[in-house]
Amino acid sequence: MLRVAVPNKGTLAGPASEMLTEAGYRQRHEQRDLTVLDPVNEVEFFFLRPKDIAIYVGSGELDLGITGRDLAQESGAPVAEALSLGFGFSTFRYAGPGEREWKVTDLEGRRIATAYPRLVRNDLARHGVRAAEVIRLDGAVEISIQLGVADAIADVVGSGRTLRQHGLAAFGEEICRSEAVLIERADSPASPEKSQLAGRLQGVVFAQQYMMLDYNCPQDLLDAAVEITPGLDSPTMSPLADPQWVAVRAMVARKEANLVMDRLIALGAKAILVSDIRSCRL
Numbered sequence: 001m002l003r004v005a006v007p008n009k010g011t012l013a014g015p016a017s018e019m020l021t022e023a024g025y026r027q028r029h030e031q032r033d034l035t036v037l038d039p040v041n042e043v044e045f046f047f048l049r050p051k052d053i054a055i056y057v058g059s060g061e062l063d064l065g066i067t068g069r070d071l072a073q074e075s076g077a078p079v080a081e082a083l084s085l086g087f088g089f090s091t092f093r094y095a096g097p098g099e100r101e102w103k104v105t106d107l108e109g110r111r112i113a114t115a116y117p118r119l120v121r122n123d124l125a126r127h128g129v130r131a132a133e134v135i136r137l138d139g140a141v142e143i144s145i146q147l148g149v150a151d152a153i154a155d156v157v158g159s160g161r162t163l164r165q166h167g168l169a170a171f172g173e174e175i176c177r178s179e180a181v182l183i184e185r186a187d188s189p190a191s192p193e194k195s196q197l198a199g200r201l202q203g204v205v206f207a208q209q210y211m212m213l214d215y216n217c218p219q220d221l222l223d224a225a226v227e228i229t230p231g232l233d234s235p236t237m238s239p240l241a242d243p244q245w246v247a248v249r250a251m252v253a254r255k256e257a258n259l260v261m262d263r264l265i266a267l268g269a270k271a272i273l274v275s276d277i278r279s280c281r282l
């Protein structure tokens with residue numbers, strides 16, 4: 001039985017469970033449930049704090065886990081990324097009061113509040129900052145400067161709204177670029193059970209990044225049309241009853257779908273349909 005950790009709360013919890021449901025796994029119906037058994041797929045899911053997941057997986061108690069890359073790095077646990085999941089994108093950055101321009105070396109001798117002390121200490125060391133005081137807080141870090149316990153912070157930035165709301169500006173390079181990741185214990189042997197779950201998730205990730213495009217194209221414009229929609233390997237062509245026309249089917253990157261449709265219409269294609277892909281294996 002494969003044992004898999006899933007975030008029980010926070011930003012990643014909803015999308016992680018939705019992705020597993022889409023991949024055909026049983027997920028919890030009650031928010032408070034800490035485990036769910038999926039006997040059909042022979043997987044047991046454990047709903048844990050996102051921060052703790054790398055510790056369980058790194059210890060070898062659980063085979064796989066979904067967490068944020070930043071949290072996995074912060075844990076210091078011996079885990080490796082098996083797959084990037086394409087949600088929960090964030091950066092982890094220094095920020096300070098917006099009225100002055102900060103450099104990372106200005107942090108020498110200052111107090112930096114953060115919920116990720118390991119990432120911050122490592123980054124300060126990389127910049128040669130030796131005498132900064134790292135103050136560990138659990139959350140709502142942006143308010144700590146206002147409340148007088150820190151001079152600067154290092155925190156997760158999503159939209160940037162929370163920083164702006166508190167008159168803070170990010171500075172220095174991103175300490176970490178994060179997204180949700182599937183992790184396993186570092187150097188753990190591959191297994192068919194782990195590969196099956198990773199393969200199913202990969203199918204959903206891929207399906208979310210692509211769309212299926214169908215259109216009809218005049219026979220004499222096919223070469224130009226194939227250039228616009230090369231598909232992943234090669235587009236599918238099917239004859240229509242009218243020999244002057246061909247039906248074309250190709251996968252297209254979701255964020256390019258509208259641009260591709262504009263170009264096909266300009267070329268002379270007709271009946272262009274775009275549809276979602278729920279899952280796929282390539």
Ligand SMILES: Nc1ncnc2c1ncn2[C@@H]1O[C@H](COP(=O)(O)OP(=O)(O)OP(=O)(O)O)[C@@H](O)[C@H]1O
Pocket residue numbers: 009010011012049050051067068069070071088089090139156157158159178179
């Ligand atoms: N606003 C955000 N936008 C994008 N990703 C975020 C945001 N806040 C947190 N994350 C990411 O989500 C992961 C876990 O953070 P989250 O805040 O959801 O958990 P938590 O702090 O443990 O939970 P909570 O804040 O409910 O106590 C991290 O990988 C983090 O980078």
Ligand SMILES: O=P(O)(O)OC[C@H]1O[C@H](OP(=O)(O)OP(=O)(O)O)[C@H](O)[C@@H]1O
Pocket residue numbers: 010011138139140141142155156157158159160161162163
């Ligand atoms: O850039 P934004 O889109 O504004 O998002 C960033 C904020 O979101 C997270 O906080 P969360 O809601 O998890 O609260 P917490 O600080 O208590 O963890 C993060 O810690 C930032 O505070």
Ligand SMILES: [Mg+2]
Pocket residue numbers: 010139
């Ligand atoms: Mg949080």
